[in-house]
Amino acid sequence: xxxxxxxxxxxxxxxxxxxxxxxxxxxxxxxxxxxxxxxxxxxxxxxxxxxxxxxxxxxxxxxxxxxxxxxxxxxxxxxxxxxxxxxxxxxxxxxxxxx
Numbered sequence: 001x002x003x004x005x006x007x008x009x010x011x012x013x014x015x016x017x018x019x020x021x022x023x024x025x026x027x028x029x030x031x032x033x034x035x036x037x038x039x040x041x042x043x044x045x046x047x048x049x050x051x052x053x054x055x056x057x058x059x060x061x062x063x064x065x066x067x068x069x070x071x072x073x074x075x076x077x078x079x080x081x082x083x084x085x086x087x088x089x090x091x092x093x094x095x096x097x098x099x
Contacts, residue, residue, distance in 0.1 A: 002016050002019050002020060002023075005019075005023065006019050009086075009087055009088070050078075050081065050090070050093070051074045051076065051081065051083075052076070053076045053077060054074035054075060054076040054081075055074070055075050055076070056072050056073070056074050057072070057073045057075070058070060058071070058072055058085065059071055059072075059073055067082070067091055068084060068085065068086075070085050071083065071084070071085060071091070072084075072085050072088075079093060079094050080093070080094045081093045081094075
């Protein structure tokens with residue numbers, strides 16, 4: 001079940017038992033939180049992520065030999081990002097200040 005909850009690229013960071021302990025600990029810490037407070041706490045975290053609010057598109061690129069053939073393009077209010085589809089690392093970001 002742990003493999004269904006934790007993304008595969010993060011599973012490498014610690015063992016299954018450590019993930020279970022971390023998840024149970026976080027769950028117990030927030031168990032008294034109301035649904036509304038939980039939503040607000042969640043949004044306060046993900047709002048800081050650079051891809052928050054993005055629309056994602058899988059595209060095939062043919063011009064840059066250093067990039068994989070398939071890429072993710074993330075578009076949001078700050079700009080456009082090119083992202084590796086497996087490890088989710090951003091290759092290049094084109095942000096509003098660059099346009």
